[in-house]
Amino acid sequence: MAVAETFYDVIRRQGVTRRSFTKFCSLTAASMGLGATGAAKVAQALETRPRVPVIWMHGLECTCCSESFIRSAHPLVKDVILSMISLDYDDTIMAAAGFQADAILKETREKHKGQYILAVEGNPPLNEGGMFCIDGGRPFVEKLKEMAEDASAIIAWGACASWGCVQAAKPNPTQATPIDKVITGKPIIKVPGCPPIAEVMTGVITYITTFGRLPELDRQGRPQMFYSQRIHDKCYRRPHFDAGQFVEHWDDENARQGRCLYKMGCKGPTTYNACSTVRWNNGLSFPIQSGHGCIGCSEDDFWDKGPFYKRLSNINQFGIEANADKIGFAVAGAVGVGVAAHAAVTAVGRVTAKHDDKAPPKA
Numbered sequence: 001m002a003v004a005e006t007f008y009d010v011i012r013r014q015g016v017t018r019r020s021f022t023k024f025c026s027l028t029a030a031s032m033g034l035g036a037t038g039a040a041k042v043a044q045a046l047e048t049r050p051r052v053p054v055i056w057m058h059g060l061e062c063t064c065c066s067e068s069f070i071r072s073a074h075p076l077v078k079d080v081i082l083s084m085i086s087l088d089y090d091d092t093i094m095a096a097a098g099f100q101a102d103a104i105l106k107e108t109r110e111k112h113k114g115q116y117i118l119a120v121e122g123n124p125p126l127n128e129g130g131m132f133c134i135d136g137g138r139p140f141v142e143k144l145k146e147m148a149e150d151a152s153a154i155i156a157w158g159a160c161a162s163w164g165c166v167q168a169a170k171p172n173p174t175q176a177t178p179i180d181k182v183i184t185g186k187p188i189i190k191v192p193g194c195p196p197i198a199e200v201m202t203g204v205i206t207y208i209t210t211f212g213r214l215p216e217l218d219r220q221g222r223p224q225m226f227y228s229q230r231i232h233d234k235c236y237r238r239p240h241f242d243a244g245q246f247v248e249h250w251d252d253e254n255a256r257q258g259r260c261l262y263k264m265g266c267k268g269p270t271t272y273n274a275c276s277t278v279r280w281n282n283g284l285s286f287p288i289q290s291g292h293g294c295i296g297c298s299e300d301d302f303w304d305k306g307p308f309y310k311r312l313s314n315i316n317q318f319g320i321e322a323n324a325d326k327i328g329f330a331v332a333g334a335v336g337v338g339v340a341a342h343a344a345v346t347a348v349g350r351v352t353a354k355h356d357d358k359a360p361p362k363a
Contacts (some may be wrong), residue, residue, distance in 0.1 A: 007209070010083040021046075024075065028210075032203050033073045033322040034227060046084070046208040052209050053116040055108060055147055056090035059140045060133045060167050060176055061122025065158040066092055068195035070200040073282040080202050084209050088116070091135075102136050109150050117208065118151035120144065122160045123167060124175035124182055132174040141182060148183045153214055155181065155189050155204065162221075164188040169303035180221065186333055189214050190221040192273075194297035199278050200226045220300070222272070231268035231294050234276040237261065255291065265309040266293030273298040 011021060029038030032188060057239050058066075070077050081087045088108040088235065091101055123142075125132040130139025148154055156179050159165035159335045167176035191204055204223055215223040231237065240246070240260040247255045247264050262269065268276070271294050275286040287294055293309075298301045 006048060006050055006208075007084050010051070010078075014083070024079070026328075028206055031199060032207055035217045042206075042210050045212075047148050049209065049212060051084065051086045052337040053086045053088050053108060053112040054119055054205075055088060055116055055120065055151070056092075056119040056338060057104065057135075057140075057144065057147065059120065059122030059124050059135075059144065059161070059179075060174070061158070061160045061165075061264050063092055063121070064195040065201070066090075067161075067199045068193075068198045069157075070198075071281065072198035074199050075202055075206060077198070077202060080205055081168045081171075085205060087115075088112075096101055098136075105147070109147060113150045115152055116150070117149065117153050117155060119155040119157060120161045120179050121157040123164055123178055124174050125167070126182075127173065127175035144179065145183065147183045148186055151186060153187045153189065153208070154179065154183060155191060157191055157201065158196055159192050159194040159302070163300045163302075169301075187214055188221060189217060189223060191296040192227075192300075194302075195247050196298070197226075197274060197278050197280060200274055226274045226278070227298070229272065229274075231271050231273055231276045231288070235268055235288055236276070237288060258291075261288060261291075261293040263311050264293050265295075265307065265311055267296030267299070267302070267308075267312070268294040269312060271296040271299050 005190065010013075015029040019308075022039070025043040025046065026039040029035075029042045032038065034041065072080065075084070080318035089101070089235050090107050091097075092102065094104075096104055124130060124139070124144050126141060133140040135143050156162045160167060161179050164172070164176050167174060168178070180190070189204065191201060193200070200223075203226065204215065207223075207225070215225050218224050218227060232241075235241075237258065237260045240258075241262055245254060245259040247259050247261050249255065250264070260266070264286065268288060275294070276288070279286045279289070295308045296305065299305075
């Protein structure tokens with residue numbers, strides 16, 4: 001019986017040195033925040049665990065998740081798809097097509113039954129029997145359910161697969177549906193974003209490959225290692241927010257000085273993602289750094305939550321400045337309340353001060 005190759009076997013055959021392998025493990029462990037012993041764990045896993053077979057399917061989407069994925073720098077995407085995993089099927093980038101592609105899909109399903117990971121980019125539309133997304137002559141939803149049946153776990157790439165994204169925005173004529181509403185009884189990890197950050201995508205695959213299990217998930221099914229903090233928490237413009245220094249117009253002096261974009265509709269205070277820490281394009285920048293507010297693309301129903309340039313303003317009550325964070329951490333949906341309270345606290349303070357000035361002195 002043939003022994004399945006490990007990641008280490010593959011890279012050694014390609015001429016990679018032990019020193020380079022150790023360096024790769026250290027960088028990978030650091031990118032996943034695994035701490036001082038992380039590199040040794042990654043090295044041991046990659047030396048002993050067979051490569052994980054992966055099936056990558058595409059439903060109703062724009063392929064921006066694939067575009068993001070191929071730009072991963074830590075680890076390089078070539079190391080992921082050529083050595084770390086066994087990417088047996090991806091109907092967007094594979095050379096085979098038509099009957100050949102379907103044959104590969106069938107062969108992988110039979111050969112690795114219960115062992116492969118099903119990565120899904122896009123969602124299945126359910127209206128009119130799924131006819132709005134036909135794959136190989138069949139509705140995509142049928143193919144999705146069939147392949148999910150024998151998968152060990154499922155990854156929902158991007159906002160389309162995780163939440164439905166723009167296809168599911170009102171009135172949703174195709175009935176585009178998140179995959180966790182279609183597939184039951186299988187572990188599903190959501191990696192939302194439009195698209196997700198490249199290093200987040202490869203980081204999730206690396207974790208599963210390394211430890212043979214899904215990373216710890218939050219209550220919405222997202223990996224906590226990348227989605228446990230709001231963009232607002234690590235934003236480099238946060239000091240301006242705390243100081244009450246906001247951009248009022250796109251071309252004003254505050255904009256030129258890089259101050260807080262909250263009043264321009266930035267959704268950073270209500271969005272959970274790693275943009276302000278991992279950033280994009282090999283850590284070069286992220287939307288807020290380029291001068292545009294966060295549109296909250298990794299949150300559910302972000303297309304239907306109002307205009308991108310409208311500030312968060314669901315104010316039910318005012319609080320003191322320090323409460324803005326506490327409200328945000330306690331109830332994600334009420335973060336806008338805390339933010340608005342923070343923005344309004346100065347005005348409340350002034351009104352209070354004026355009132356005190358007019359009040360008769362206490363005895």
